[in-house]
Amino acid sequence: MNFQDLQSVEKSSFYLDQAFKKSKKQGEIVFPRTSGDQLSRMIRTESEKLRIFNDTLTSYMDNIVKKFPNIDSLPEFYNELLRLTIDYDMLKKSLGALSWISNKIDQLSKIYSKNLKSCINKPDVNKLMNEYYGRTSSLMKQIDKNLRYIEESRKIMKNYPTLKTDLFTVAITGFPNIGKSTLLSKLTPAKPEIRDYAFTTKQLNQGYANYGLRKVQFVDTPGVLDRSKMNNIELQAHLVLKYQVHLIIYVIDLTEPYPIKVQEELLKKLKELDKPMIIYLSKTDIIDSKIYMKAKRKYKAVISIEEVNKKIEKAIKEHYFES
Ligand SMILES: Nc1nc2c(ncn2[C@@H]2O[C@H](COP(=O)(O)OP(=O)(O)OP(=O)(O)O)[C@@H](O)[C@H]2O)c(=O)[nH]1
Numbered sequence: 001m002n003f004q005d006l007q008s009v010e011k012s013s014f015y016l017d018q019a020f021k022k023s024k025k026q027g028e029i030v031f032p033r034t035s036g037d038q039l040s041r042m043i044r045t046e047s048e049k050l051r052i053f054n055d056t057l058t059s060y061m062d063n064i065v066k067k068f069p070n071i072d073s074l075p076e077f078y079n080e081l082l083r084l085t086i087d088y089d090m091l092k093k094s095l096g097a098l099s100w101i102s103n104k105i106d107q108l109s110k111i112y113s114k115n116l117k118s119c120i121n122k123p124d125v126n127k128l129m130n131e132y133y134g135r136t137s138s139l140m141k142q143i144d145k146n147l148r149y150i151e152e153s154r155k156i157m158k159n160y161p162t163l164k165t166d167l168f169t170v171a172i173t174g175f176p177n178i179g180k181s182t183l184l185s186k187l188t189p190a191k192p193e194i195r196d197y198a199f200t201t202k203q204l205n206q207g208y209a210n211y212g213l214r215k216v217q218f219v220d221t222p223g224v225l226d227r228s229k230m231n232n233i234e235l236q237a238h239l240v241l242k243y244q245v246h247l248i249i250y251v252i253d254l255t256e257p258y259p260i261k262v263q264e265e266l267l268k269k270l271k272e273l274d275k276p277m278i279i280y281l282s283k284t285d286i287i288d289s290k291i292y293m294k295a296k297r298k299y300k301a302v303i304s305i306e307e308v309n310k311k312i313e314k315a316i317k318e319h320y321f322e323s
Protein backbone atom coordinates (compact mmCIF):
# COMPACT_ATOMS: atom_id res chain seq x y z
CA MET A 1 0.00 0.00 0.00
CA ASN A 2 1.12 3.47 -0.74
CA PHE A 3 -0.31 6.54 0.94
CA GLN A 4 2.37 8.91 -0.27
CA ASP A 5 0.50 9.98 -3.40
CA LEU A 6 -2.64 11.20 -1.69
CA GLN A 7 -3.31 14.78 -2.79
CA SER A 8 -3.42 17.44 -0.10
CA VAL A 9 -6.87 18.59 0.96
CA GLU A 10 -7.55 22.34 1.07
CA LYS A 11 -10.00 24.62 2.87
CA SER A 12 -13.49 25.13 1.44
CA SER A 13 -12.54 28.66 0.32
CA PHE A 14 -9.95 27.15 -2.04
CA TYR A 15 -12.52 24.95 -3.80
CA LEU A 16 -15.03 27.80 -3.93
CA ASP A 17 -12.43 30.10 -5.49
CA GLN A 18 -11.61 27.49 -8.10
CA ALA A 19 -15.28 26.95 -8.89
CA PHE A 20 -15.92 30.70 -9.21
CA LYS A 21 -12.90 31.18 -11.44
CA LYS A 22 -13.76 28.30 -13.76
CA SER A 23 -17.40 29.15 -14.07
CA LYS A 24 -16.67 32.81 -14.76
CA LYS A 25 -14.10 32.05 -17.41
CA GLN A 26 -15.91 29.24 -19.18
CA GLY A 27 -19.41 30.66 -18.85
CA GLU A 28 -18.41 33.81 -20.65
CA ILE A 29 -16.75 32.17 -23.58
CA VAL A 30 -19.47 29.64 -24.31
CA PHE A 31 -22.04 32.12 -25.61
CA PRO A 32 -20.05 35.09 -26.91
CA ARG A 33 -22.35 36.33 -29.64
CA THR A 34 -25.43 34.20 -29.61
CA SER A 35 -28.64 35.40 -31.03
CA GLY A 36 -31.80 35.94 -29.01
CA ASP A 37 -32.83 38.70 -26.68
CA GLN A 38 -30.60 39.93 -23.88
CA LEU A 39 -32.54 38.21 -21.11
CA SER A 40 -32.48 34.76 -22.68
CA ARG A 41 -28.75 35.20 -23.43
CA MET A 42 -28.16 36.14 -19.83
CA ILE A 43 -30.12 33.14 -18.59
CA ARG A 44 -28.19 30.77 -20.86
CA THR A 45 -24.87 32.22 -19.72
CA GLU A 46 -25.81 32.06 -16.06
CA SER A 47 -27.06 28.50 -16.27
CA GLU A 48 -23.83 27.49 -17.97
CA LYS A 49 -21.86 29.18 -15.19
CA LEU A 50 -24.00 27.44 -12.62
CA ARG A 51 -23.39 24.09 -14.29
CA ILE A 52 -19.63 24.58 -14.30
CA PHE A 53 -19.66 25.87 -10.74
CA ASN A 54 -21.58 22.79 -9.61
CA ASP A 55 -19.44 20.36 -11.63
CA THR A 56 -16.22 21.86 -10.27
CA LEU A 57 -17.27 21.70 -6.63
CA THR A 58 -18.86 18.26 -6.74
CA SER A 59 -16.00 16.70 -8.66
CA TYR A 60 -13.47 18.14 -6.19
CA MET A 61 -15.41 16.63 -3.30
CA ASP A 62 -16.08 13.31 -5.04
CA ASN A 63 -12.45 13.00 -6.04
CA ILE A 64 -11.20 13.47 -2.50
CA VAL A 65 -13.50 10.69 -1.33
CA LYS A 66 -12.73 8.43 -4.28
CA LYS A 67 -8.96 8.78 -4.05
CA PHE A 68 -8.94 8.15 -0.32
CA PRO A 69 -8.38 4.47 0.42
CA ASN A 70 -11.53 2.69 1.43
CA ILE A 71 -10.74 2.46 5.10
CA ASP A 72 -13.03 -0.46 5.78
CA SER A 73 -11.32 -2.69 3.26
CA LEU A 74 -7.72 -1.89 4.21
CA PRO A 75 -5.50 -4.88 5.00
CA GLU A 76 -5.37 -5.71 8.70
CA PHE A 77 -2.01 -4.07 9.35
CA TYR A 78 -3.06 -0.71 7.88
CA ASN A 79 -6.50 -0.92 9.39
CA GLU A 80 -5.03 -1.33 12.89
CA LEU A 81 -2.39 1.32 12.32
CA LEU A 82 -5.09 3.70 11.18
CA ARG A 83 -7.27 2.97 14.18
CA LEU A 84 -4.36 3.64 16.54
CA THR A 85 -3.05 6.79 14.91
CA ILE A 86 -6.20 8.47 13.58
CA ASP A 87 -9.71 8.95 14.91
CA TYR A 88 -11.26 6.36 12.61
CA ASP A 89 -14.87 7.41 13.22
CA MET A 90 -14.05 11.05 12.70
CA LEU A 91 -12.31 10.27 9.43
CA LYS A 92 -15.21 8.17 8.19
CA LYS A 93 -17.65 10.85 9.23
CA SER A 94 -15.59 13.50 7.46
CA LEU A 95 -15.44 11.56 4.21
CA GLY A 96 -19.16 10.90 4.51
CA ALA A 97 -19.77 14.64 5.00
CA LEU A 98 -17.99 15.38 1.72
CA SER A 99 -20.18 12.93 -0.20
CA TRP A 100 -23.24 14.34 1.50
CA ILE A 101 -22.35 17.93 0.66
CA SER A 102 -21.58 17.01 -2.93
CA ASN A 103 -25.07 15.55 -3.27
CA LYS A 104 -26.64 18.49 -1.55
CA ILE A 105 -24.92 20.98 -3.84
CA ASP A 106 -25.94 18.97 -6.86
CA GLN A 107 -29.58 18.99 -5.78
CA LEU A 108 -29.47 22.70 -5.08
CA SER A 109 -27.95 23.36 -8.50
CA LYS A 110 -30.74 21.46 -10.20
CA ILE A 111 -33.38 23.52 -8.41
CA TYR A 112 -31.69 26.85 -9.20
CA SER A 113 -31.03 25.85 -12.74
CA LYS A 114 -34.74 25.18 -13.18
CA ASN A 115 -35.79 28.38 -11.43
CA LEU A 116 -33.40 30.38 -13.57
CA LYS A 117 -35.45 29.57 -16.65
CA SER A 118 -38.52 31.30 -15.25
CA CYS A 119 -36.79 34.59 -14.39
CA ILE A 120 -38.57 37.52 -15.98
CA ASN A 121 -35.89 40.20 -15.88
CA LYS A 122 -32.19 40.78 -15.27
CA PRO A 123 -32.44 41.79 -11.58
CA ASP A 124 -34.43 38.62 -11.05
CA VAL A 125 -31.59 36.57 -12.55
CA ASN A 126 -28.97 38.37 -10.46
CA LYS A 127 -30.94 37.91 -7.26
CA LEU A 128 -31.42 34.20 -7.90
CA MET A 129 -27.79 33.60 -8.75
CA ASN A 130 -26.56 35.51 -5.70
CA GLU A 131 -28.81 33.38 -3.59
CA TYR A 132 -27.49 30.21 -5.23
CA TYR A 133 -23.83 31.15 -4.73
CA GLY A 134 -24.55 32.25 -1.16
CA ARG A 135 -26.21 28.97 -0.27
CA THR A 136 -23.57 26.75 -1.87
CA SER A 137 -20.82 28.77 -0.20
CA SER A 138 -22.36 28.32 3.22
CA LEU A 139 -22.83 24.61 2.57
CA MET A 140 -19.16 24.35 1.69
CA LYS A 141 -18.14 26.26 4.82
CA GLN A 142 -20.00 23.70 6.91
CA ILE A 143 -17.49 21.04 5.91
CA ASP A 144 -14.35 23.02 6.72
CA LYS A 145 -13.72 21.01 9.88
CA ASN A 146 -14.14 17.79 7.88
CA LEU A 147 -11.73 18.95 5.19
CA ARG A 148 -9.27 19.87 7.92
CA TYR A 149 -9.55 16.47 9.55
CA ILE A 150 -9.07 14.61 6.27
CA GLU A 151 -5.95 16.68 5.63
CA GLU A 152 -4.62 15.98 9.13
CA SER A 153 -5.21 12.26 8.57
CA ARG A 154 -3.55 12.38 5.18
CA LYS A 155 -0.42 13.88 6.71
CA ILE A 156 -0.27 11.07 9.26
CA MET A 157 -0.94 8.40 6.63
CA LYS A 158 1.77 9.84 4.39
CA ASN A 159 4.28 8.58 6.93
CA TYR A 160 2.92 5.05 7.02
CA PRO A 161 5.37 2.45 5.77
CA THR A 162 4.85 1.24 2.24
CA LEU A 163 4.32 -2.47 2.66
CA LYS A 164 3.25 -5.05 0.14
CA THR A 165 0.61 -6.76 2.21
CA ASP A 166 0.16 -9.70 -0.15
CA LEU A 167 3.74 -10.99 0.12
CA PHE A 168 5.23 -13.57 2.47
CA THR A 169 6.86 -11.29 5.00
CA VAL A 170 9.85 -11.84 7.24
CA ALA A 171 10.61 -9.52 10.15
CA ILE A 172 14.17 -8.96 11.29
CA THR A 173 13.88 -7.94 14.86
CA GLY A 174 15.71 -7.57 18.16
CA PHE A 175 17.35 -4.93 20.32
CA PRO A 176 19.01 -1.79 18.91
CA ASN A 177 22.49 -1.90 17.41
CA ILE A 178 22.70 -5.69 17.19
CA GLY A 179 22.99 -6.03 13.42
CA LYS A 180 19.43 -6.21 12.07
CA SER A 181 20.02 -3.83 9.17
CA THR A 182 23.31 -5.58 8.42
CA LEU A 183 21.44 -8.86 8.13
CA LEU A 184 18.85 -7.26 5.83
CA SER A 185 21.65 -6.06 3.57
CA LYS A 186 23.01 -9.61 3.42
CA LEU A 187 19.66 -11.22 2.60
CA THR A 188 18.46 -8.68 0.03
CA PRO A 189 19.90 -6.02 -2.27
CA ALA A 190 18.55 -3.33 0.09
CA LYS A 191 21.07 -0.81 1.37
CA PRO A 192 19.81 0.27 4.78
CA GLU A 193 21.79 2.66 6.93
CA ILE A 194 24.18 0.77 9.21
CA ARG A 195 25.92 2.65 12.02
CA ASP A 196 27.79 1.88 15.15
CA TYR A 197 25.13 3.28 17.45
CA ALA A 198 21.64 2.39 18.63
CA PHE A 199 18.46 3.55 16.89
CA THR A 200 20.08 4.02 13.49
CA THR A 201 16.96 2.69 11.85
CA LYS A 202 14.16 5.16 12.43
CA GLN A 203 11.63 3.72 10.02
CA LEU A 204 10.72 0.26 8.79
CA ASN A 205 13.31 -0.70 6.18
CA GLN A 206 12.18 -3.06 3.50
CA GLY A 207 14.06 -5.43 1.27
CA TYR A 208 12.89 -7.97 -1.28
CA ALA A 209 14.37 -11.25 -2.43
CA ASN A 210 13.17 -14.19 -4.49
CA TYR A 211 13.00 -17.70 -3.11
CA GLY A 212 12.15 -19.94 -6.01
CA LEU A 213 9.13 -18.34 -7.60
CA ARG A 214 8.13 -16.50 -4.47
CA LYS A 215 8.98 -12.91 -3.81
CA VAL A 216 9.61 -12.38 -0.13
CA GLN A 217 9.38 -9.11 1.75
CA PHE A 218 11.78 -8.41 4.60
CA VAL A 219 11.05 -5.77 7.17
CA ASP A 220 13.93 -4.54 9.26
CA THR A 221 12.34 -3.03 12.31
CA PRO A 222 14.01 -0.29 14.31
CA GLY A 223 15.50 -1.70 17.51
CA VAL A 224 12.53 -3.01 19.43
CA LEU A 225 12.93 -2.45 23.11
CA ASP A 226 10.96 -4.46 25.58
CA ARG A 227 8.76 -1.72 26.98
CA SER A 228 5.10 -1.08 27.34
CA LYS A 229 4.99 2.57 26.21
CA MET A 230 5.74 2.47 22.51
CA ASN A 231 6.62 5.40 20.29
CA ASN A 232 5.11 5.66 16.83
CA ILE A 233 7.74 3.59 15.09
CA GLU A 234 7.72 0.91 17.77
CA LEU A 235 3.96 0.76 17.37
CA GLN A 236 4.40 0.21 13.62
CA ALA A 237 6.95 -2.51 14.29
CA HIS A 238 4.62 -4.15 16.77
CA LEU A 239 1.68 -4.10 14.32
CA VAL A 240 3.82 -5.44 11.48
CA LEU A 241 4.89 -8.31 13.70
CA LYS A 242 1.35 -9.02 14.76
CA TYR A 243 -0.55 -8.66 11.49
CA GLN A 244 1.77 -8.80 8.53
CA VAL A 245 4.66 -11.04 9.37
CA HIS A 246 4.76 -14.77 8.58
CA LEU A 247 8.21 -15.46 9.93
CA ILE A 248 10.34 -13.71 12.55
CA ILE A 249 14.11 -13.62 12.52
CA TYR A 250 15.15 -12.76 16.04
CA VAL A 251 18.70 -11.48 16.18
CA ILE A 252 20.75 -12.09 19.30
CA ASP A 253 24.00 -10.22 19.77
CA LEU A 254 26.36 -12.15 22.05
CA THR A 255 28.67 -9.11 22.35
CA GLU A 256 25.89 -7.76 24.56
CA PRO A 257 25.27 -4.12 23.70
CA TYR A 258 22.20 -5.11 25.73
CA PRO A 259 22.59 -7.84 28.37
CA ILE A 260 21.78 -11.32 27.10
CA LYS A 261 19.16 -11.61 29.84
CA VAL A 262 17.04 -8.76 28.45
CA GLN A 263 17.51 -10.05 24.91
CA GLU A 264 16.11 -13.36 26.13
CA GLU A 265 13.16 -11.64 27.78
CA LEU A 266 12.21 -9.93 24.52
CA LEU A 267 12.59 -13.25 22.72
CA LYS A 268 10.17 -14.79 25.17
CA LYS A 269 7.64 -12.01 24.53
CA LEU A 270 7.92 -12.41 20.78
CA LYS A 271 7.37 -16.14 21.07
CA GLU A 272 3.93 -15.31 22.44
CA LEU A 273 2.99 -14.16 18.92
CA ASP A 274 3.16 -17.83 18.04
CA LYS A 275 4.78 -17.33 14.64
CA PRO A 276 7.54 -19.37 13.03
CA MET A 277 10.87 -18.05 14.22
CA ILE A 278 14.53 -18.21 13.31
CA ILE A 279 17.10 -17.19 15.90
CA TYR A 280 20.18 -15.69 14.32
CA LEU A 281 23.39 -14.99 16.22
CA SER A 282 25.05 -11.86 14.84
CA LYS A 283 28.69 -10.81 15.00
CA THR A 284 29.97 -14.37 15.36
CA ASP A 285 33.06 -13.25 13.39
CA ILE A 286 34.25 -11.36 16.46
CA ILE A 287 33.18 -13.85 19.12
CA ASP A 288 35.04 -16.88 20.45
CA SER A 289 33.70 -19.97 18.67
CA LYS A 290 33.22 -21.85 21.96
CA ILE A 291 30.85 -19.15 23.16
CA TYR A 292 28.76 -18.93 20.02
CA MET A 293 28.62 -22.69 19.49
CA LYS A 294 27.26 -23.06 22.99
CA ALA A 295 24.65 -20.37 22.31
CA LYS A 296 23.86 -21.95 18.94
CA ARG A 297 22.89 -25.17 20.70
CA LYS A 298 21.05 -23.40 23.48
CA TYR A 299 18.79 -21.36 21.18
CA LYS A 300 18.80 -23.78 18.25
CA ALA A 301 20.15 -20.76 16.44
CA VAL A 302 21.77 -20.20 13.06
CA ILE A 303 24.91 -18.23 12.40
CA SER A 304 25.35 -18.16 8.62
CA ILE A 305 23.34 -16.60 5.80
CA GLU A 306 23.09 -20.01 4.10
CA GLU A 307 21.43 -21.44 7.18
CA VAL A 308 19.06 -18.48 7.39
CA ASN A 309 18.08 -18.87 3.73
CA LYS A 310 17.45 -22.58 4.13
CA LYS A 311 15.16 -21.94 7.07
CA ILE A 312 13.32 -19.21 5.17
CA GLU A 313 12.75 -21.61 2.27
CA LYS A 314 11.40 -24.20 4.68
CA ALA A 315 9.07 -21.69 6.34
CA ILE A 316 7.72 -20.56 2.95
CA LYS A 317 6.98 -24.16 1.99
CA GLU A 318 5.21 -24.79 5.27
CA HIS A 319 3.22 -21.60 4.92
CA TYR A 320 1.99 -22.45 1.44
CA PHE A 321 1.65 -26.18 2.17
CA GLU A 322 4.20 -27.01 -0.51
CA SER A 323 6.22 -30.19 -0.26
N1 LIG B 1 31.71 -7.60 13.32
C1 LIG B 1 30.44 -7.53 13.03
N2 LIG B 1 29.81 -6.35 13.17
C2 LIG B 1 28.49 -6.29 12.88
C3 LIG B 1 27.76 -7.40 12.41
N3 LIG B 1 26.48 -7.03 12.23
C4 LIG B 1 26.42 -5.73 12.54
N4 LIG B 1 27.62 -5.26 12.92
C5 LIG B 1 27.92 -3.89 13.35
O1 LIG B 1 27.06 -3.50 14.41
C6 LIG B 1 26.67 -2.14 14.30
C7 LIG B 1 25.15 -2.04 14.26
O2 LIG B 1 24.68 -2.69 13.08
P1 LIG B 1 23.26 -2.36 12.45
O3 LIG B 1 23.06 -3.36 11.37
O4 LIG B 1 23.14 -0.92 12.12
O5 LIG B 1 22.35 -2.69 13.72
P2 LIG B 1 20.78 -2.52 13.91
O6 LIG B 1 20.35 -3.64 14.76
O7 LIG B 1 20.12 -2.34 12.58
O8 LIG B 1 20.73 -1.15 14.73
P3 LIG B 1 19.50 -0.15 14.93
O9 LIG B 1 18.95 0.19 13.59
O10 LIG B 1 20.12 1.04 15.59
O11 LIG B 1 18.52 -0.85 15.82
C8 LIG B 1 27.34 -1.62 13.04
O12 LIG B 1 28.53 -0.99 13.41
C9 LIG B 1 27.64 -2.89 12.24
O13 LIG B 1 28.74 -2.75 11.37
C10 LIG B 1 28.46 -8.65 12.27
O14 LIG B 1 27.90 -9.70 11.91
N5 LIG B 1 29.78 -8.63 12.60
Ligand SMILES: [Mg+2]
Pocket residue numbers: 180181182193194200201220221222223
Ligand atom coordinates in the same frame (compact mmCIF):
# COMPACT_ATOMS: atom_id res chain seq x y z
MG1 LIG C 1 19.04 -0.80 11.86
